[in-house]
Amino acid sequence: MTTSLRSNPTDLPPIPSACLPRPLDAVAAIRDVANDRFSMRSAVGIRRYEPRQMIFEQSQPCRHIFEIIEGTVKLTIALPDGRRQILAVLGPGDLLGLPLGQQHNTSAIAISDVRVKQIARSVFDASLLLQSRAAAQLQKLFLKMQDMIVSLGRRSATERIASYILETAKSGNSDAATPNQPTWSFTLALSQTDLADHLGLTLETVSRELTKLKNHKIIRMSGRNHLEVLDPSGLSEFADNVSHPQTAPNCGTTNEAPEPVFVGRRRRAAR
Amino acid sequence: MTTSLRSNPTDLPPIPSACLPRPLDAVAAIRDVANDRFSMRSAVGIRRYEPRQMIFEQSQPCRHIFEIIEGTVKLTIALPDGRRQILAVLGPGDLLGLPLGQQHNTSAIAISDVRVKQIARSVFDASLLLQSRAAAQLQKLFLKMQDMIVSLGRRSATERIASYILETAKSGNSDAATPNQPTWSFTLALSQTDLADHLGLTLETVSRELTKLKNHKIIRMSGRNHLEVLDPSGLSEFADNVSHPQTAPNCGTTNEAPEPVFVGRRRRAAR
DNA sequence: CGCGATTTTGACGGTCCTCAACTTTTGTGG
DNA sequence: CCACAAAAGTTGAGGACCGTCAAAATCGCG
Known part of the structure; x- marks a missing residue:
């Protein structure tokens, strides 16, 4: 983001x-x-x-x-x-x-x-x-x-982990994201313990979530903290609804809202 | 939206x-x-x-x-x-x-x-x-x-609610905090729904936590969103470990740490 | 190779979310 | 001012998610 x-x-x-x-x-x-x-x-x-x-x-x-x-x-x-x-x-x-x-x-x-x-x-x-x-x-x-x-x-453990990986991969830390082979590969700066402390989880949960992604063939890990994204689109499905400011839908299509506008009620989260 | x-x-x-x-x-x-x-x-x-x-x-x-x-x-x-x-x-x-x-x-x-x-x-x-x-x-x-x-x-629902009330009460929004009668009284800016969205909870949880505080005679509520803190010290027990920069223990007692200092392992949270 | 640090995995339980129905408060119009 | 509707809050039952505890497995480094 x-x-x-x-x-x-x-x-x-x-x-x-x-x-x-x-x-x-x-x-x-x-x-x-x-x-x-x-x-x-x-x-x-x-x-x-x-x-x-x-x-x-x-x-x-x-x-x-x-x-x-x-x-x-x-x-x-x-x-x-x-x-x-x-x-x-x-x-x-x-x-x-x-x-x-x-x-x-x-x-x-x-x-x-x-x-x-x-x-x-x-x-x-x-x-x-x-x-x-x-x-x-x-x-x-x-x-x-x-x-x-x-x-x-507001986001679940799975979403947090997935979007963390996604962002880290995208933010240029990835070694080589060749256009025809869309697999990112990079080294995690954080240990899983630190990852937990960063994402507001426990280290056990982080480990389990990573294992889940491995089993889904979304990522692969080697060495201590080398990570490879095998299926970026699958990953973003887990990351789900990240709203990127740049990618946001109605960019500049609406006005500054000089006219007062009522806001609808909150819909409940659907996990 | x-x-x-x-x-x-x-x-x-x-x-x-x-x-x-x-x-x-x-x-x-x-x-x-x-x-x-x-x-x-x-x-x-x-x-x-x-x-x-x-x-x-x-x-x-x-x-x-x-x-x-x-x-x-x-x-x-x-x-x-x-x-x-x-x-x-x-x-x-x-x-x-x-x-x-x-x-x-x-x-x-x-x-x-x-x-x-x-x-x-x-x-x-x-x-x-x-x-x-x-x-x-x-x-x-x-x-x-x-x-x-x-x-x-890192904090539980109870802690979040309690410390929110505590901070709101302290931050001068409280109507009258007379020295001899240490009960804060103020109007919540947020509805419980908004409180939930602020604290990362659901409105049901917020309601239940507030009820809990009422039952413990920690707070009293009247009107839509008027709140009275009956037992500040009890409240801060629920809020538990809020570390206010101003109130923090070792202010300026240690040096800038030009000397490398090793950091101990994380102790697990004890709720 | 051996030891400490880190990660993995399992079993279990608690916190908090979900769904749903009900109650209370607030606002509006007759 | 009361009736009614909408909004806000309350309460209960049940269960999912994720934290806790514990032990085994793996990694990394001398």
């Missing part, structure tokens, strides 16, 4: 640098833009993390911002009793630890070997360029989280 | 909108700031909606931005088969219809009688002031959506 992958994050729609609750000072902003290249070189360091290492932790003050250079990172929130939810999975180019409040509102944990650029908060605060990228990232995540809410709130 | 007929779409000044992402232009921005007050007066109109009326619809092009002056609006996403999810409930001062993509990614529907200020997209795009407010709103929603994801993914 929201598949339009823009290579350059800065060309996303306007929501501007005012990503931070700070007084708007356009003149200072211009100066900062000029300094950006310099500042970014000065107060920046590279850090490495191994799988399972924590980059920052929920409710710590956020003193640094990170840019992922290489590897994959998960953002998680943990409830006191140990239940966990993975909010997002980020990769190269993504920014980590955006200062939305005083403290980090999630933990960030390395999934693979990770290299990040560590940027001091002060540098970030002074850089319009970085803040613009942060705003873009925020938007991207925002849209993903919207879809996630719908999934978690 | 998309069936609604519109009588006369003529009374609305159709504003050709530059719906395209623009590069950040600080100089133009300064000029725009100067013009803000003027522009906001020129291309702005007031609109009214009754309960259940749609303000804009999922996958329509977003040509206007709205500011709620009075009333309550829900943002919803509907799956093709009729399942619905309410993503957010907005009130006075909130902005509606932020252009995150080319099209609206949710529908906006009036819950109560609503008055909104309608702002042309072109005006919005030219106004740094508005965009700054939009960014702030985006952040607020972002944090709420994070909590929502955790709730939907």
Whole structure:
């Protein structure tokens, strides 16, 4: 969903640098833009993390911002009793630890070997360029989280698994999707345990759902987490009704609805 | 859903909108700031909606931005088969219809009688002031959506209902929380049906959970949707482990974790 | 090869959904 | 103001889905 992958994050729609609750000072902003290249070189360091290492932790003050250079990172929130939810999975180019409040509102944990650029908060605060990228990232995540809410709130385990695979396959992580052989092949970033924490399921359910897809000859798995989609159309049947904004039916055919329109009652879900 | 007929779409000044992402232009921005007050007066109109009326619809092009002056609006996403999810409930001062993509990614529907200020997209795009407010709103929603994801993914029906009531009561909507009489009293913005769509439940489950709380003398309800919290501490026991960032335990006690720290395994949820 | 981490599989049960009928509240028109 | 209809909420019975517990199997890595 929201598949339009823009290579350059800065060309996303306007929501501007005012990503931070700070007084708007356009003149200072211009100066900062000029300094950006310099500042970014000065107060920046590279850090490495191994799988399972924590980059920052929920409710710590956020003193640094990170840019992922290489590897994959998960953002998680943990409830006191140990239940966990993975909010997002980020990769190269993504920014980590955006200062939305005083403290980090999630933990960030390395999934693979990770290299990040560590940027001091002060540098970030002074850089319009970085803040613009942060705003873009925020938007991207925002849209993903919207879809996630719908999934978690309204879709079955089967649908969640299937559409996760579908999206992962489509989002360019797939190795080779040759036109005449429509089988995607890629490596899952998440273990099944993490997948469960991402999709709001248990690891047992994830395993069973994957097995089901294997038995239906929809997917094939080899190695630890290599996955091959044998039957994309079958897969989207399991994923069922994903509403892609771009693919949505009546794009731009109707008006802004200046006229008040009554909305029908909710039909009940039919699983 | 998309069936609604519109009588006369003529009374609305159709504003050709530059719906395209623009590069950040600080100089133009300064000029725009100067013009803000003027522009906001020129291309702005007031609109009214009754309960259940749609303000804009999922996958329509977003040509206007709205500011709620009075009333309550829900943002919803509907799956093709009729399942619905309410993503957010907005009130006075909130902005509606932020252009995150080319099209609206949710529908906006009036819950109560609503008055909104309608702002042309072109005006919005030219106004740094508005965009700054939009960014702030985006952040607020972002944090709420994070909590929502955790709730939907990892918490039981009881917990969701209880913490919804708790948060609504705390968030100032409560009429009178006198210090010596710690009973909150307020009016639910959402019907039970909407509550279900917000919390990822069915209306029957919502009803049963509320009844349960009534039987436990935790809450009392009168009228259609007037709610009184009789036993706040009992309520938070049902809500269980809500981790409020502000109330979180180790605030700033630990470091940014430049030192790699291994994360323990997930403990299984204990309901 | 052996050990820990991860996944698989089975049995069982609880939570919550489904279906359905009924009750209460709200709104409308005579 | 009452009657009636529509909307909203309540309650019960039953069962599906998915979580829980437990144990075996497999993978990966030294």
